[in-house]
Each structure stands twice: as C-alpha cells, then as structure tokens.
Amino acid sequence: DSGVTQTPKHLITATGQRVTLRCSPRSGDLSVYWYQQSLDQGLQFLIQYYNGEERAKGNILERFSAQQFPDLHSELNLSSLELGDSALYFCASSPTPTGTDTQYFGPGTRLTVL
Amino acid sequence: AQSVTQLDSHVSVSEGTPVLLRCNYSSSYSPSLFWYVQHPNKGLQLLLKYTSAATLVKGINGFEAEFKKSETSFHLTKPSAHMSDAAEYFCVVINDRGSTLGRLYFGRGTQLTVWP
Numbered sequence: 414d415s416g417v418t419q420t421p422k423h424l425i426t427a428t429g430q431r432v433t434l435r436c437s438p439r440s441g442d443l444s445v446y447w448y449q450q451s452l453d454q455g456l457q458f459l460i461q462y463y464n465g466e467e468r469a470k471g472n473i474l475e476r477f478s479a480q481q482f483p484d485l486h487s488e489l490n491l492s493s494l495e496l497g498d499s500a501l502y503f504c505a506s507s508p509t510p511t512g513t514d515t516q517y518f519g520p521g522t523r524l525t526v527l
Numbered sequence: 528a529q530s531v532t533q534l535d536s537h538v539s540v541s542e543g544t545p546v547l548l549r550c551n552y553s554s555s556y557s558p559s560l561f562w563y564v565q566h567p568n569k570g571l572q573l574l575l576k577y578t579s580a581a582t583l584v585k586g587i588n589g590f591e592a593e594f595k596k597s598e599t600s601f602h603l604t605k606p607s608a609h610m611s612d613a614a615e616y617f618c619v620v621i622n623d624r625g626s627t628l629g630r631l632y633f634g635r636g637t638q639l640t641v642w643p
Contacts (some may be wrong), residue, residue: 415570446631456617456633471632492547503570516631518571 416440417506417519425525431492438485438506443469445487446516447479451500462487465511488518491524492507498527529554531620533634541642546605548621548637551620552598560601561619562592565636572631578600588612613641 416439426432438445446460449472462481473479474495481487491498501523501527505516534549544637553559562574575586580593588611592603618634 415572417570455635458630458632461630468592471630486575505571515561515573515576517573 415505415519417517419502419504419519419522422520423523423525424449425527426494427527428494428496430494430526431490432494432524434489434491434502434504434524436487436489436504436506436519437468438487438504439517442508442517443485443508443511444506445481445485446518447473447489448505448518449500449504450471450503450521451497454500456503459489468510482514494526496526499524529558529630529632530621531618531632531634533616533618534638535637536635537638537640539640539642540608542590543607543608546603546612546639548616548618548639548641550601550603550634551599551636552601552618552620554620557614559621559629560594562586562590562601562603563617563619564614565617566614573614574603608639610639610641610643613639615639 414418419496420435443464443507446461459467459473460479465481476492479489503521505513505518507516532551534594560577563571565571574590574591575596577584585587590605615636615638617636621634
C-alpha cells in the first residue's frame with residue numbers, strides 16, 4: 414500500500430458527461446501528479462500541483478482541469494467526455510516539487526466512457 | 528528532449544531463469560532513472576531508482592539495474608525469475624532541471640511472462 418488513495422475505483426459514464434476523480438496524497442507529501450494510462454498512448458503525464466499551485470503541465474487536454482485544495486487532496490475534472498477518454502487515471506505524490514524523488518502511485522481510477 | 532525506449536514489448540522466461548528487460552533513454556540533462564512494476568489491476572510500484580550515485584542499483588524482490596552512460600542504457604535484471612514477477616515493467620526517466628523539471632517520461636512497458 415503506497416499511502417495514496419484514489420476514488421472512485423471505477424467510473425462508467427456516457428459521452429458528453431463530466432466526472433471528477435479524487436486523490437489523497439501520502440501524509441506529508443505536497444506534490445500531486447496526474448497520469449493517464451491508455452492502450453494507444455501508454456502512460457502520460459497530465460499535470461502536477463505543489464502545495465496548491467500548478468507546477469507543471471503535460472499532455473492535458475483543455476477539456477480537463479485539476480486543482481489541489483488546502484488539505485492537499487487533488488481533483489481531476491474531465492468534461493465533454495469522449496470515447497477516447499476511457500483510460501486508467503493515476504495520481505502520484507511526492508514530498509518535494511522537483512519530482513526527482515520517488516513518486517508513490519495510487520491504485521488508479523478506471524474510467525469507461527460509453 | 529527526454530524519452531525512453533523499452534526494446535521489448537513482451538519477454539517470456541521460465542521460472543528460475545534470468546530476466547533481462549532492456550531500456551534505453553535520451554535526456555538533455557543528467558537523468559534520474561526508475562523502474563516501476565505494475566501487477567494486473569494494481570497501481571505502479573517502484574522497483575528501483577538511479578540518481579547519479581552508484582551505477583549498479585539494487586531494488587526490491589532481487590531486481591537490479593545498471594546505468595551505462597556510454598550506452599544510454601538502464602537495463603533491468605534478475606538472476607532467477609519467480610512466478611510472482613509476472614507483470615508489466617516500465618522504465619522511466621525524469622528531468623532534474625529545466626522547464627519540465629519533475630516530469631516523468633514513461634517507456635511503453637514490457638510485459639513479463641513467467642512460465643512454470
């Protein structure tokens with residue numbers, strides 16, 4: 414158990430809808446990272462937050478947004494969902510903003526868009 | 528630019544035989560390199576990491592990897608495979624500076640099958 418929790422485990426929704434994925438980092442970790450794992454794209458970095466502020470952006474679509482709250486949990490919002498958004502979404506956490514220390518991954522949220 | 532190439536998408540070995548999972552990287556800076564393992568329906572677990580200390584890195588479950596700068600490689604090995612090693616393995620490079628500081632770049636993964 415990495416200490417990173419993600420809810421829900423599974424999410425099934427329809428095209429055009431909006432969903433919110435939640436992540437709670439390990440105790441004491443200030444950085445949260447979001448990743449998308451799909452069959453065609455593999456594992457891709459989406460976005461990083463550090464202590465409530467956006468730190469780095471990766472291949473995140475404009476339809477997606479994230480935030481980190483004062484209690485350090487983070488939410489990833491996916492809107493106007495398309496079939497291609499079906500994927501496993503992971504969050505990870507680490508203590509520092511640099512990310513060169515170990516990132517600890519949550520179990521993931523599997524999103525299915527029908 | 529940073530990138531990682533895992534040279535084999537699938538590797539099959541018999542239990543008790545050695546494992547070699549190959550990884551080549553490209554990095555503009557001095558990289559930090561990781562191997563993560565993903566068991567079915569589970570999150571990613573860190574196996575080992577290289578951060579410019581010793582070039583031979585020992586990880587969990589008997590795995591180790593050697594950083595070879597001249598070959599830009601970071602291959603993962605284990606002397607004797609166990610059935611529980613069957614999983615997908617990801618080689619990862621991370622920047623330690625620049626605009627993409629902290630961003631992980633993942634290889635496409637190597638699926639390891641272990642036959643009894």
